[in-house]
Amino acid sequence: MKMKNAKPAPRKIKVNRQDRLFLSLCTGILAIALLIVLLPVMNIISSAFSNPISVAAGKVWLWPVDFSLESFKNVLKFNTVWIGYRNTIFYTVFGTTMNVAITLCCAYPLAQKSFSGRKFMSKMLLITMIFSGGMVPNYLLVKQLKLLNTFWSVLLPGLMSAYNVIITRTYIETNISGELAEAAQIDGCSPFQFFFRFVLPLSKSIIAIITMYYAVGHWNAYFNAFLYLNDNKLYPLQLFLRDILLNSKLDSSAFDDPEMAMMMQSQAESLKYAIIVIATAPLMCVYPLVQKHFVKGVMLGSVKG
């Protein structure tokens, strides 16, 4: 499947009334879809920027009431939010680096038609997409390797995603011609040299794509940490969010002052809105800038085989 940028040339044909009605109906549906996505988001953001008392009284609809940054100030008093943010940044940066490196190492040989182990490796990879050990065998493995309660338990399972290897392989295959590899080989260029001199510089775009995929994955992940970590010093932001947002565990022991703890309880609702905004804002702000890479990634993934 190839994306064609060329759209049908605009033609001036008399559009009859029925068609015009249909087209405005379509525009209307798009507008409604837009509103369905936007309204809840606006409500969340407005609540986060409103006075906590107005939020608790249920006065905030789609626009901030008594604009205030108090909820944000309160959120930043939680140690857990800071620890979580720090850990998540660490997991995202360190984890993504390892992910991208190992994915390239796997995809490069697979993209070489002359490589004798190509079929074997592809099969080995495909099988992992169909079968998996399941929750308990994975848990036992992590336990056996003595990784429980270490940051490795968050990063090592899922180090390499078969899907990402396949889109990277497809990209290298289609963008770096086999003739180039052959010519380089004849000139005495070893596979190592070819990788560093040609493949890496020519694969910037796919590296950007898989980096973003992995990074978003790390930013949003809670599952491995949830299964394998007990020590909340290692918790990623998402696990703390789970406690605060879903279990309403506002850690009041974090405050020495009982009055302060009381106030926190009364502002619980508005705090949640602010936390949602703080946790999600980085991705939302970056996305429109890198949207085209993501879209390209979806296209690569849809190539069959």
Place this chain on the structure above:
Amino acid sequence: MQKWARRTKKALLRDWQYWVFLLLPIAFLLIFEYYPMLGVQIAFRNFKAKRGIWGSEWAGLKWFEKFIESYQFRRVVTNTLVLSLYNLAATTVVPICFALVFNCVEHARFKKFVQTIVTLPHFISVVVLVGILMQLFNSRVGLYGITYEALTGTYPKDIFANAGAFRHMYVWSGVWQNFGWSAIIYIAALHGVDPSHHEAAEIDGASRFQRVIYVDFPHITPTIITLLIMNTGKVMSVGFQKVYLMQNSLNISVSQIISTYVYEIGLVQNNYSYSTAIGLFNSVVNLILVLTANKIARRVSETSLW
């Protein structure tokens, strides 16, 4: 035999550098993907931590029988099937309709804006999504609660205490989050429609709506079928993560699905063998579903995965 050995040696000599690249990936696959697959054998053993995966005694199909005979069996399997099929239907139909409508509209700027906004929720994490859901549907301060109050004068009942609402909440929040993202692929496929087909249909007097049905839609059916089969593969593995986060004691009768049950038996009650057996049962049913979907697809259309 000798010839084969010589050939292998030659290939290894020539390709050894490629194998160096593959050292880490292969190590990863063997340790973190294939070794746990071997661990599945504890479904057929009485796992004892002291004796390990290989040393525990064999138990035959005891755990599978236990699961099938347990009073939970029917409930858990039904919940899994209903939730995932409902989810599959909604998350397939909505993006397709959206893409078809999107393709008809001609204001390029408006379209670009709409597409950026509707794809954004895809990047919200599960935890935050469920958090948003709970805030929005909070019966006192949420958008749902205050709108209901403004219209009827009373606050609504707590929707999270209502087991009947669980499936709709699960499915439609998923649709809300992902329809824009899933539509990308259909929108791209619709770009590939040959304009001459449209012209021909127009000359024959087809309205724009008729052209959507008879020109645009047939063009993307292969894509739809391919994705549908692939998604059937995920039917039984409906997100543990989101269901688990939305689960509470009041909706457990509809929200206990196989994967959450596996977690509860395995890692909460520490019955490793039983949990693994349930997980394996799940995978087998899943495999059967994909193969059936593929077969049906091949019979009714020419598209299939393999």
